[in-house]
Amino acid sequence: MDQNQLFEKAKEIRERAYTPYSKFPVGAALLTKSGKVYQGCNIENAAYPVSLCAERVAIFKAISDGVTDFAEMAVVADTGRPVSPCGSCRQVMSEFFDKKMPIHIGNLEDDRKTMSMEELLPFSFESADLPVEDE
Numbered sequence: 001m002d003q004n005q006l007f008e009k010a011k012e013i014r015e016r017a018y019t020p021y022s023k024f025p026v027g028a029a030l031l032t033k034s035g036k037v038y039q040g041c042n043i044e045n046a047a048y049p050v051s052l053c054a055e056r057v058a059i060f061k062a063i064s065d066g067v068t069d070f071a072e073m074a075v076v077a078d079t080g081r082p083v084s085p086c087g088s089c090r091q092v093m094s095e096f097f098d099k100k101m102p103i104h105i106g107n108l109e110d111d112r113k114t115m116s117m118e119e120l121l122p123f124s125f126e127s128a129d130l131p132v133e134d135e
Ligand SMILES: O=c1ccn([C@H]2C[C@H](O)[C@@H](CO)O2)c(=O)[nH]1
Pocket: 019, 022, 024, 025, 026, 041, 042, 043, 044, 051, 052, 053, 054, 055, 075, 083, 084, 085, 086, 089
């Protein structure tokens, strides 16, 4: 699966977004090293903060399937510049993605940009920062 195909998967799932409040559908496609693709769309709620972003839906689908061998992600929305994942999604990505993993962001005009995990969230808070528990 190449980058164009991954963006197609992101655009496809974007059509399933549930966005009656923002009217801002987003699609994400997460490729695993074994070639499987997990697709996610944003799902909103009348209680606005309960809404979940496309990126986290894709990641949580994979994690709940027992899959963690992530290779690349593509995210797409109808934005003027390539869509910028929110801070909460960057933090969740950093929990599961290697620092060098490429994240492709784009818009419907196919303006695209690829950033590594560590470019997207530098100096991230991570498990190594937590105190080590003695036994
Ligand atoms: O990268 C992004 C940015 C925003 N949203 C969603 C959250 C909300 O449903 C809507 C407007 O913020 O877009 C995503 O899914 N991914």
